[in-house]
Amino acid sequence: xxxxxxxxxxxxxxxxxxxxxxxxxxxxxxxxxxxxxxxxxxxxxxxxxxxxxxxxxxxxxxxxxxxxxxxxxxxxxxxxxxxxxxxxxxxxxxxxxxxxxxxxxxxxxxxxxxxxxxxxxxxxxxxxxxxxxxxxxxxxxxxxxxxxxxxxxxxxxxxxxxxxxxxxxxxxxxxxxxxxxxxxxxxxxxxxxxxxxxxxxxxxxxxxxxxxxxxxxxxxxxxxxxxxxxxxxxxxxxxxxxxxxxxxxxxxxxxxxxxxxxxxxxxxxxxxxxxxxxxxxxxxxxxxxxxxxxxxxxxxxxxxxxxxxxxxxxxxxxxxxxxxxxxxxxxxxxxxxxxxxxxxxxxxxxxxxxxxxxxxxxxxxxxxxxxxxxxxxxxxxxxxxxxx
Amino acid sequence: xxxxxxxxxxxxxxxxxxxxxxxxxxxxxxxxxxxxxxxxxxxxxxxxxxxxxxxxxxxxxxxxxxxxxxxxxxxxxxxxxxxxxxxxxxxxxxxxxxxxxxxxxxxxxxxxxxxxxxxxxxxxxxxxxxxxxxxxxxxxxxxxxxxxxxxxxxxxxxxxxxxxxxxxxxxxxxxxxxxxxxxxxxxxxxxxxxxxxxxxxxxxxxxxxxxxxxxxxxxxxxxxxxxxxxxxxxxxxxxxxxxxxxxxxxxxxxxxxxxxxxxxxxxxxxxxxxxxxxxxxxxxxxxxxxxxxxxxxxxxxxxxxxxxxxxxxxxxxxxxxxxxxxxxxxxxxxxxxxxxxxxxxxxxxxxxxxxxxxxxxxxxxxxxxxxxxxxxxxxxxxxxxxxxxxxxxxxxxxxxxxxxxxxxxxxxxxxxxxxxxxxxxxxxxxxxxxxxxxxxxxxxxxxxxxxxxxxxxxxxxxxxxxxxxxxxxxxxxxxxxxxxxxxxxxxxxxxxxxxxxxxxxxxxxxxxxxxxxxxxxxxxxxxxxxxxxxxxxxxxxxxxxxxxxxxxxxxxxxxxxxxxxxxxxxxxxxxxxxxxxxxxxxxxxxxx
Numbered sequence: 003x004x005x006x007x008x009x010x011x012x013x014x015x016x017x018x019x020x021x022x023x024x025x026x027x028x029x030x031x032x033x034x035x036x037x038x039x040x041x042x043x044x045x046x047x048x049x050x051x052x053x054x055x056x057x058x059x060x061x062x063x064x065x066x067x068x069x070x071x072x073x074x075x076x077x078x079x080x081x082x083x084x085x086x087x088x089x090x091x092x093x094x095x096x097x098x099x100x101x102x103x104x105x106x107x108x109x110x111x112x113x114x115x116x117x118x119x120x121x122x123x124x125x126x127x128x129x130x131x132x133x134x135x136x137x138x139x140x141x142x143x144x145x146x147x148x149x150x151x152x153x154x155x156x157x158x159x160x161x162x163x164x165x166x167x168x169x170x171x172x173x174x175x176x177x178x179x180x181x182x183x184x185x186x187x188x189x190x191x192x193x194x195x196x197x198x199x200x201x202x203x204x205x206x207x208x209x210x211x212x213x214x215x216x217x218x219x220x221x222x223x224x225x226x227x228x229x230x231x232x233x234x235x236x237x238x239x240x241x242x243x244x245x246x247x248x249x250x251x252x253x254x255x256x257x258x259x260x261x262x263x264x265x266x267x268x269x270x271x272x273x274x275x276x277x278x279x280x281x282x283x284x285x286x287x288x289x290x291x292x293x294x295x296x297x298x299x300x301x302x303x304x305x306x307x308x309x310x311x312x313x314x315x316x317x318x319x320x321x322x323x324x325x326x327x328x329x330x331x332x333x334x335x336x337x338x339x340x341x342x343x344x345x346x347x348x349x350x351x352x353x354x355x356x357x358x359x360x361x362x363x364x365x366x367x368x369x370x371x372x373x374x375x376x377x378x379x380x381x382x383x384x385x386x387x388x389x390x
Numbered sequence: 391x392x393x394x395x396x397x398x399x400x401x402x403x404x405x406x407x408x409x410x411x412x413x414x415x416x417x418x419x420x421x422x423x424x425x426x427x428x429x430x431x432x433x434x435x436x437x438x439x440x441x442x443x444x445x446x447x448x449x450x451x452x453x454x455x456x457x458x459x460x461x462x463x464x465x466x467x468x469x470x471x472x473x474x475x476x477x478x479x480x481x482x483x484x485x486x487x488x489x490x491x492x493x494x495x496x497x498x499x500x501x502x503x504x505x506x507x508x509x510x511x512x513x514x515x516x517x518x519x520x521x522x523x524x525x526x527x528x529x530x531x532x533x534x535x536x537x538x539x540x541x542x543x544x545x546x547x548x549x550x551x552x553x554x555x556x557x558x559x560x561x562x563x564x565x566x567x568x569x570x571x572x573x574x575x576x577x578x579x580x581x582x583x584x585x586x587x588x589x590x591x592x593x594x595x596x597x598x599x600x601x602x603x604x605x606x607x608x609x610x611x612x613x614x615x616x617x618x619x620x621x622x623x624x625x626x627x628x629x630x631x632x633x634x635x636x637x638x639x640x641x642x643x644x645x646x647x648x649x650x651x652x653x654x655x656x657x658x659x660x661x662x663x664x665x666x667x668x669x670x671x672x673x674x675x676x677x678x679x680x681x682x683x684x685x686x687x688x689x690x691x692x693x694x695x696x697x698x699x700x701x702x703x704x705x706x707x708x709x710x711x712x713x714x715x716x717x718x719x720x721x722x723x724x725x726x727x728x729x730x731x732x733x734x735x736x737x738x739x740x741x742x743x744x745x746x747x748x749x750x751x752x753x754x755x756x757x758x759x760x761x762x763x764x765x766x767x768x769x770x771x772x773x774x775x776x777x778x779x780x781x782x783x784x785x786x787x788x789x790x791x792x793x794x795x796x797x798x799x800x801x802x803x804x805x806x807x808x809x810x811x812x813x814x815x816x817x818x819x820x821x822x823x824x825x826x827x828x829x830x831x832x833x834x835x836x837x838x839x840x841x842x843x844x845x846x847x848x849x850x851x852x853x854x855x856x857x858x859x860x861x862x863x864x865x866x867x868x869x870x871x872x873x874x875x876x877x878x879x880x881x882x883x884x885x886x887x888x889x890x891x892x893x894x895x896x897x898x899x900x901x902x903x904x905x906x907x908x909x910x911x912x913x914x915x916x917x918x919x920x921x922x923x924x925x926x927x928x929x930x931x932x933x934x935x936x937x938x939x940x941x942x943x944x945x946x947x948x949x950x951x952x953x954x955x956x957x958x959x960x961x962x963x964x965x966x967x968x969x970x971x972x973x974x975x976x977x978x979x980x981x982x
């Protein structure tokens with residue numbers, strides 16, 4: 003641009019903004035704000051589904067994990083003639099994508115395998131973008147909270163972990179409030195909850211469990227928690243104290259794993275990460291271990307959901323995929339569940355055994371989030387974090 | 391042209407007649423047409439963005455961002471940090487890029503061809519490679535885990551050097567000086583040797599020639615490069631996230647991506663609108679600073695012999711400095727990238743090396759059985775797709791960019807048209823890729839009249855790609871075009887050449903270097919950029935950037951880095967090829 007011409011850019015900018023302010027341009031249909039009606043295939047038998055799915059011939063799956071690649075191979079072996087097209091797309095991008103596609107009336111996926119429960123339940127399910135389907139075969143074995151409002155097949159974790167090489171006798175953290183003390187100043191690492199939803203869910207859960215946090219404070223310090231001005235409850239006070247105690251925020255769980263788990267450290271930090279990352283200890287040279295027994299809790303578990311995309315082209319095949327992702331009726335879920343049968347993740351089906359090499363769910367003692375309730379306070383907690 | 395009825399002598403008639411005259415001026419028509427295209431590609435998605443923030447439930451976002459207890463941490467401090475980082479990146483890029491461009495084009499330092507090639511590489515490298523290179527040297531014990539070389543040698547590294555604004559600005563500069571380098575080198579290459587010879591004959595020193603002759607001539611390219619570096623600097627998310635977060639150094643882009651990825655879309659969009667306005671203001675301020683300086687038309691159609699500067703005793707120190715800069719910004723990060731694809735354990739250079747992630751078969755001990763990338767047919771397919779996409783977008787954006795910059799530099803009538811074109815064509819830079827992608831799905835996802843739904847087609851990727859990269863094409867186009875003297879064109883007019891003939895047969899070849907530079911920038915940006923394609927990439931059509939992302943989100947870092955090396959090699963290959971084509975397009979420069 004000619005330099006003199008750029009001066010007039012200043013005149014043009016208000017014009018461009020005025021254009022924008024006038025709106026007009028893109029029609030932005032608001033998403034339907036009611037849940038979807040039940041689908042006619044919800045009660046179909048397995049044989050009926052297979053027959054219809056074979057006519058459909060293909061099914062597209064969005065998955066927040068790349069393990070969909072091995073599911074693809076297994077599914078196509080189990081159902082020859084049905085082509086499963088799997089796409090590895092992160093949960094937040096799936097949400098954006100599913101929402102945009104729904105608004106444009108052009109859904110391109112049939113199944114969404116998705117995490118980020120609070121947003122999924124309150125926006126995609128409540129808004130009718132995703133609908134629930136519980137395969138009759140597994141309905142009996144899945145607890146109510148993982149059948150409604152959306153079917154889950156397993157739980158993942160975000161928990162406190164420590165370096166077992168430096169602490170061979172168990173976790174150095176018995177009470178979460180220790181993390182706000184001088185001993186752990188600058189030595190607690192986690193992914194910034196302002197950047198990643200699952201960490202925000204953990205913060206929200208700590209606030210939701212304020213009573214338990216208050217009790218833990220009493221146990222640790224022998225005194226009631228005193229709230230700073232403008233801080234509503236013990237959960238928020240804990241978060242505030244944690245931030246004030248030099249909490250180190252990073253961008254990615256891998257960074258947490260390396261910082262906490264890296265071997266050969268004299269005085270490694272502790273950090274919040276996924277229990278299942280412990281399976282990479284050997285490959286990566288880490289010594290990650292779950293901080294079991296920490297009160298009031300070591301972290302959270304949250305569901306991985308299987309949603310049917312409303313108005314999608316292959317509803318029968320989509321329902322077959324849901325059935326498939328729930329595993330077969332063996333103890334380990336068989337080949338279709340194998341990619342998810344890892345230590346540190348927990349199948350929801352009560353007739354499946356929990357994977358070995360990790361503490362059973364009861365022993366882990368993590369809080370299981372309730373997506374609807376988390377969603378109610380999540381934005382408030384996010385806003386609170388922004389004031390720290 | 392339809393014959394017009396004789397105008398009546400009324401005020402309305404006069405206006406009508408004026409409008410008719412304007413319409414018959416091809417430049418005005420061209421300007422109007424390109425503005426129309428940009429409106430569809432850029433303004434409409436932007437309107438969609440604004441609309442989203444104004445919809446029910448989104449309105450609070452404005453209040454939250456501007457007037458709430460959060461504002462300080464959400465808006466004001468990140469804004470200050472963004473401006474700081476952006477300005478530092480722009481300044482650093484201009485100095486380093488300008489210096490290297492001068493060395494490569496104007497001196498006779500040995501190996502300057504290689505120097506010139508290496509200086510274009512940092513832009514093709516992923517941001518994280520440069521951040522990682524910084525960490526591998528300066529990382530201290532703040533986070534825990536392994537530390538960098540300096541700490542391992544026993545040198546204490548203070549936090550300000552390891553984390554926060556200093557490393558963020560430094561690595562962004564190392565990343566984006568290539569932009570300034572390419573634009574300024576293209577401008578310098580067209581500096582008329584006669585001018586410099588004349589100056590030298592009148593006794594001007596080397597330094598004075600550089601300052602008084604070369605510098606003013608390349609000023610438009612410098613400003614363009616600085617603005618691009620600024621925009622890239624403020625919109626980069628990876629670098630501040632890696633090197634800033636540990637000391638809670640947030641920029642608008644980290645806040646923006648955070649808001650979008652934690653589900654607060656409208657707040658994210660408000661922040662991106664803020665980013666657009668801030669950048670527009672910086673753009674305005676930069677024009678005020680450089681004043682109404684006139685352009686120097688250096689491509690005049692007379693004499694074109696290039697001359698080089700004799701550095702005398704300074705040759706060695708200058709060469710040493712140039713090589714040092716290139717080594718720090720290209721060789722080190724490049725080596726870090728290649729090595730990190732070879733490490734047994736993620737980013738641990740002491741864990742031993744393996745070629746498994748390149749050529750290995752499926753082995754459960756590595757990356758849960760994923761084969762090496764050269765053993766993976768999907769990579770080959772994705773490479774083909776990526777190159778095809780890059781070429782299509784580069785051609786599309788190149789043609790549109792040339793037409794837009796022609797309208798900008800050659801408009802004679804009202805000022806608002808070139809001004810609006812300039813701003814509108816710069817804006818896509820500042821719309822976060824994922825937001826632009828979502829806006830494109832909203833806009834082209836449903837059928838519009840006779841146009842069917844483009845969702846899931848290759849076409850929507852190309853269109854969105856053109857929209858996202860048009861700033862590169864227009865910036866490099868304007869800086870190249872503003873050097874072409876109008877005399878040249880007037881001669882063509884005399885010879886009876888029409889507008890498109892002139893552009894095709896005169897302007898395009900004369901500015902080939904600038905145009906190819908723009909094309910390469912667009913291509914490289916398209917090949918390595920992820921945020922845009924991640925939403926739009928068609929299911930049946932993997933592209934390399936998406937594969938990298940998938941690998942890294944599954945913590946298969948070595949595989950991700952190996953694919954990134956492939957991306958970098960493609961980008962460098964494109965740069966080399968473009969230089970060849972450029973030589974072919976400018977046969978008169980062969981002997982230089």
